[in-house]
Amino acid sequence: MPVTAHIESLGHKGEGIALVEGKRVFVPFALPGEDVLIDTAGERGTLLEVLAPAPNRAEPFCPRFGRCGGCQLQHMDAAGYAQFKTGLVVNPLRQAGLDVQVSRFVTAHGAGRRRATLHARRDGAGYMRLRSHDLLDLDACPILVPALARAPDIARALGAAIGECDLAFTATNAGIDVGIRKAPRAVRAEALVPLANRLGLARLALGNEMILLRQQPSVSMGRSEVELPIGSFLQATAEAEQVLADYVIAAVGKAKSVADLFCGIGPFALRLAETARVYAADSDRPAIAALDKAARHTKGLKAITGKARDLFRDPLTRFELDFDCVVLDPPRAGAEAQVREIAVSKVPRVVMVACDPKTFARDAEQLVQAGFILRDLIIVDQFAWSTHIEVAATFER
Numbered sequence: 001m002p003v004t005a006h007i008e009s010l011g012h013k014g015e016g017i018a019l020v021e022g023k024r025v026f027v028p029f030a031l032p033g034e035d036v037l038i039d040t041a042g043e044r045g046t047l048l049e050v051l052a053p054a055p056n057r058a059e060p061f062c063p064r065f066g067r068c069g070g071c072q073l074q075h076m077d078a079a080g081y082a083q084f085k086t087g088l089v090v091n092p093l094r095q096a097g098l099d100v101q102v103s104r105f106v107t108a109h110g111a112g113r114r115r116a117t118l119h120a121r122r123d124g125a126g127y128m129r130l131r132s133h134d135l136l137d138l139d140a141c142p143i144l145v146p147a148l149a150r151a152p153d154i155a156r157a158l159g160a161a162i163g164e165c166d167l168a169f170t171a172t173n174a175g176i177d178v179g180i181r182k183a184p185r186a187v188r189a190e191a192l193v194p195l196a197n198r199l200g201l202a203r204l205a206l207g208n209e210m211i212l213l214r215q216q217p218s219v220s221m222g223r224s225e226v227e228l229p230i231g232s233f234l235q236a237t238a239e240a241e242q243v244l245a246d247y248v249i250a251a252v253g254k255a256k257s258v259a260d261l262f263c264g265i266g267p268f269a270l271r272l273a274e275t276a277r278v279y280a281a282d283s284d285r286p287a288i289a290a291l292d293k294a295a296r297h298t299k300g301l302k303a304i305t306g307k308a309r310d311l312f313r314d315p316l317t318r319f320e321l322d323f324d325c326v327v328l329d330p331p332r333a334g335a336e337a338q339v340r341e342i343a344v345s346k347v348p349r350v351v352m353v354a355c356d357p358k359t360f361a362r363d364a365e366q367l368v369q370a371g372f373i374l375r376d377l378i379i380v381d382q383f384a385w386s387t388h389i390e391v392a393a394t395f396e397r
């Protein structure tokens, strides 16, 4: 039975929150201040009609918005969107007792996402519908870079051959790189070779196993060309990588020796090495090998020492942390163990990049308790219209 409700606030997944008979109901695509007609099932509300729209409601630009689970925030205007994403970063910091000024909110959507995972089945491919296991069959996705315009068609062709699986697409200098994940056990890799050739893929891999390499996928980073290992991390947009790297370089300043921890294939290390000696560590061994190779082939860089190392179990100790500056860019779990060592070391400056505001707040709190001052913080929005956000900050003591 539909009910009318007033939206009081926004949840961290971008859903409007209403009080219905004293209980919180989460309503995707509804905005604070709006009166709405909704269906409810426990905590879940489904928006049937906006009776009185909020002033910051915007017309979604994608015709699939609301059905597709890929985007959550296209119904907000630019100011409301920036305010929501800023809150994602600032609120956990405030809860940790850190009152910060955000120096910049940088929109870094660039030409679109160069990485995306599509779900494929025998009869279609696309993103999952919101709150569902149903697939929305896609013919196009406007948030991808033009070089991935064919991704839905490629996913449909691979899905028809493989059955249900995830397909990780990356636009690289050599063309489209596809990694098949969560595939049925019975899939025969060699049977996919003619199809991958016909589709003109640069590379096709199944898990960590190469199926076909027509051209080595690579990406440009600063003055270097880095061969992309199967499955290694890459920032979602090239523009965000550049914005983050520019921030890191400016924050590192005149430091002569730098540790780049959780370095991946080296977007910061390769740029930092134009002026500083760099120790670069990551648990992804092929990523470190790719970084080493790129560094060897780039003229004029200072020394980069690449190490495959698990920084959760084996963080650099206070005795090893003999650097002018440490750069951290951990996965969503954060850098707790490494930050604990930094706290008791003599490192004077830390530049932290993070994709999870909650673990970032936890790690920032630990640094501040160890005497660091949070000097500067920027928010970088590379995940357009989703509830993900990136933060970069400088700590000094």
Ligand SMILES: C[S@@+](CC[C@H](N)C(=O)[O-])C[C@H]1O[C@@H](n2cnc3c(N)ncnc32)[C@H](O)[C@@H]1O
Binding pocket: 233, 234, 235, 262, 263, 264, 265, 266, 267, 268, 281, 282, 283, 284, 287, 309, 310, 311, 312, 313, 329, 330, 331, 355
């Ligand atoms: C957010 S990515 C950042 C990579 C790189 N800085 C970039 O911008 O492309 C996080 C990196 O942490 C690495 N990683 C994950 N768990 C790790 C661990 N336990 N020890 C060391 N590195 C880890 C991943 O391999 C990945 O390269």
